[in-house]
Amino acid sequence: MTNMDAPSTSNGTSTSAQDAAAQKQPVRRAPLGIDTINKRVIKSEYAVRGEIVQLAQKIAKEVESGQHNHPFDKVVWCNIGNPQILGQKPITYFRQVLALCECPQLLSHPNIRELFPEDVIARAQLLTKQIPGGLGAYSESAGALIIRQLVAASITKRDGYPADPDNIYMTDGASPAVHYMMDLLLREPTDAMMVPIPQYPLYSATLTLYGGTLAPYLLDEGAGWGLDVEHLRLQLAKARREGLCVRAMVVINPGNPTGQCLSYQNMRDVLTFCRDEQLVLIADEVYQANIYVGNKEFFSFKKVACAMGLEDQVPLVSLHSISKGFIGECGRRGGYMEVTGFPEPVKDQILKLASINLCPNLSGQICCALMMNPPQPGEASYELYRKEKSDILGSLKRRAELLVGALNRLEGVSCNAAEGALYAFPRVTLPEAAVAAAKKLGKQPDWLYCKELLEATGIVVVPGSGFGQADGTFHFRTTFLPSEEDIGRVVEALSAFHAAFLKRHGGLTTAAVAASAAAANGTHAGQ
C-alpha cells in the first residue's frame, strides 16, 4: 500500500539517491511541518495576542534597546486586561497570606509578628494545615477541599442561595473552564454555541480549536450593547435551519469588550430562553467586581436562576477569576467554575478532564479563596484592604470616564459608557481612503488604524474585527488600565493621532459618518 505516513523526501528521488542524499542532508519534509499540523490549530484566531501585539512586542524590544526611531519612549499595553503590568499594586493582604503559604517556615520565625498582621498569620496557618502537603503537593483535581469549601461558602453569601463544594472546580484562570466546556459539548462541526458579537476571542478561538461552530448573536450598540432576547430567538432559529445543533449560549456579564451590565429582567429572559430551547448557559462573570455606574448592580446568573426556580432546569456554568476585579492577579492563574443543573455522570467527565492535568496550581487556588473571603470588619487587615480596594475601583471609574469622555470628543468616534469590566470599545468612522488603503493591503480597516496608532504613539489596542462587529462599522478595544499619571498622556496621544490619521487619509465626509452611525444603530432595527 501507499505509505502516506512516511513523509518522504520532497524531491521524490529513488531509494539509492535518497541514501546518498541522506549523507548530504537532503531537503526533508518534516513530520511537524506547518502544512502537516492540525488545521484547527492553524485556523484558530486569538486577537488579544494577535498580529498587532506581535508587532508591538518587536517594537517594545527595539525601544528597550535604546536603538530605535520610534517617536515615543514607551509601549503602552492597552491590548489586554493585565493591570499589574501597568503599575496597579497587588492587594497587600493576599500577598501576605500567599508569602506565608509559600514559605511556611516563616510561621515559626520569632519575628513573624513584626512582619505580618495577626489575621494574615491565622489565615495562612489554617490554609497550610488544611491543604494536604501544602503548596507543593498536587491537590484533588477539582481543587483542594478547603479551598472549594471557602469558595462555596462565599458564593452562598453573595447569592443567598446554597453552593455545593462538589459543584466547584478550581481552574488555572477562567480560561481552562471554557476549554472544558468546549471539549465536553462539541462532538462534530455542526455542534454550535451562541456567542455574543462583539465577543471575547477566547470563545471563537476555542470553538475553532475544538471543531465546533460559532452561532452569533449581535449586541445592540445603539442600545448600550443591549442583549435582545427576541433577537436570540431569531438567531437560534436561523442556526437550526442551517443544520446546526446549538448546545450552549455564552453570556459575558459585565461585557467584554463592550462593558455593559445586564439588568435583572434581562437575565430572567435569557434563563427562560435557555430553558425553553434546552441550552447550557455559560456565564462568564469574571468582571463581577468591576462596575462603575451607580444604577447598575451585578447579579449572578446562579442567583437569578435560583430565584426563578430554574437551577435544575438550566445547566449553568458560572466562571470567575482572580485576574480581573480590583485584584488583577493575572499571573497567578486562579479561578473557578461553579456548575449547577449538571447530571452526576457529566460532572464525572469534567473531573476526568481536570485530572489529566493533575490539578490547578495551588498558589492560584489560595488566591481565589482569599478573593472570595477577604478580611472582615474588625480584623487587623480590614482597613488596609478596604482602602486599597476602594482606591483601585475609584481610580478605574475615573479612568473609564476620562477615556470614554475623550473618545466621544473625537471626530467620528462614538463610545458607549463602560458600565463595567476593564475596556472601552469605541466605534470609529474611518475615511474612505483609509478603508481603501487597508483593502489594498488585504487587511481590515480597523487593523490599519490600530497599526498606525501603535507606530505613531506606542499605544497597543486590539482591532474590533478580532471581536466581531456589525459590517460597515469599525471599532477597537482599549483597556483603561494605564495609571492615573499615564492615562492623560495616553488620551492626548490618541487624540492627536486620531486627528492626524483623519487628515492623512483625506478626512471624513458627512456621508461616511452618517453611514457608520446608521450601520451601528440599525443593529436591531425593526424590533
Add this chain to the structure above:
Amino acid sequence: MRKEATRLVSALLRAGNNGVSTSWAVGGTRLKSAMPQPDEKKDEDLHAKEGKVLHPHLLNENVVKTQYAVRGELYLRAEQLRKEGKEIIFTNVGNPHALGAKPLTFTRQVLALCAAPFLLDHPKVEDMFPADAIARAKKILASFKGGVGAYTDSRGNPLVREEVARFIEKRDGVPSNPDHIFLTDGASVAVRLCLNAMIRHDRDSVLVPIPQYPLYSASIRLYGGTLVGYFLDERRGWGLSVEELQRALQEAREEGKLVRGLVFINPGNPTGQCLSKENLQELIKFAYQEKIVLMADEVYQENVYQDERPFVSAKKVMWEMGEPYRSHVELLSFHTVSKGTAGECGLRGGYVEMTNIHPGAIEEVYKCASINLSPNTMGQIALSVLVNPPKPGDPSYDQYTKEKASELVSLRRRAHMVTDGFNALDGVTCNFTEGAMYSFPQIKLPAKALEAAKAAGKAGDVFYCLKLLEATGISTVPGSGFGQEEGTFHLRTTILPREEVMTHFVEKFDKFHKDFMKQYS
C-alpha cells in the same frame, strides 16, 4: 433598509468556523426573519435526551472514551475512604510533599519574597531571609514586569527561558535557543500542547511505550488520535528495543495509520528503567529513518538510583551523533519542577524544548499557548530556581545542596527497600527502580482470585488493588491503567513513603499479600 442587507459579521470570525457553515452572518436574513418561521423540527437525538442537553450520551465521544487511570476508580474509592475517616497512604501519584517530603528551603524563600515584594523593604528582612534569596527575588522581580501578578509572555518570562537554555547548555554541552523553549503549568500541559498540534484525525498515531504513563493515552484519545503501543521487555529490565518499535510501526502502517510521534519516558514511568546512550542512539536513528517526531519525557532526569547508566538527554545524544541527526531529528523534550528532589507538584511549573521543529509550527504552538494567556508565575519562578540553583560560595549553597543530596540518597534507599520487599513475596517479581519514583511489580494471581475478580466484574489487577486498599489503606494504580502484556498483572506504587514509615509500609503490603494468596489459593 439597504444597510440591513449589508450587515454581516466580520469575515475574520467567519473564517474561524472551519469552513463548515459559511453562513452564520447575522444581518443578511434579518429582514426575512421578521416573518414567522415554521418551527424547525429539532433533532432530539443529537440535542437532548431525557430532557437533558447535558446527557452523558450526548457528550463529546473523545471525552467519554478517555481514560485516566492515575485518578481512576481506585483513586476515587481511596478519596471516599478518606472522607469516611480511614487513613490512606497515597502511593498512587508521584506527589512527594503529600507524603511528607519537605520543599527545598531556598526555592520557597525566593517564592515568598516574590509573592510579597514589600518584605524586601522591611528592615528585618535580612534577619529572616538569606542574602542570596533576597538578591534572587530582586533579580526575578526586575524581570517580571508588573511582578508575579501580571500575565507574562505566553511562552513564559524571557529571563527564565534564558536560564532554562543555559541549564540545558551546561547539562548537555549543546547550544539551546530560549525562543524554542516554552514554559508551561507542569509538563502535562506541554505534552498536550504538542499533541494537539500534531494530531489531525484518527489515523494520526503516536507510538507510546506499554506500560506507559496514562497522560499519553488520555491526551491522544482526547485529541482524537490513535495510540500505537510498543512493548517494553519486562524480562530485560523493561528494555526498549528497536525491533519492537519496527514491529509496532509496520503493523500500524499496514492498518493505514500515520505514525507522527514517538513517546519515550526516560527514566521510565511506571517502569523505572534508565536508557543507555546506545539505546538512545538507536531511537534517534529510528526516528530519523522513519520521519517521526521524538517526544522525550525526561521529567525524572534527577531521579536516578544506580550508577551504571546516569541520565543522558536525547538532545545531547543526538548532537553527539552529528549529521544528519543533529539538525534533522525533530525532538520535543519535557521537564518539570514536580519531580526530582524539589517535588513541587502543586506549583505547576515545567517546560518543553523544541529542537529542529519548523518555525511555523512553533508559531502555531505559541498561538495555542496564548489562548490560555500565560503559565502561572510561581511555577515559572520555581523552575528558575531549579535550573539556576545557588552557586558555591552563596549563603544558601550548602543548605540547598545538602537538602537535595539527602533526599536523593534517601530515595535510592527507598527504591531498594520497595524492590526487595516485593521480590521477597511469593508470586511477585519486580525489576529494580533504576530511576523515577515508581515500582511496578508483576503479581501472579491465583486462578481463584481471577475467578473472584471476574465475578465482581473487575480486571484481576483492579480487584487486587481494591482489596489492598480496603485492607491496608495503601492506594496504588492497577497495571491495566498503564497497559501490560495480556495475561500479566501489575500494580504501580510510588517509592515515596518516608523512610521512617517505609518498613511499616512494606510490612503492611507483605501481610496483605500473604493473606490474599491464602484466601484465593
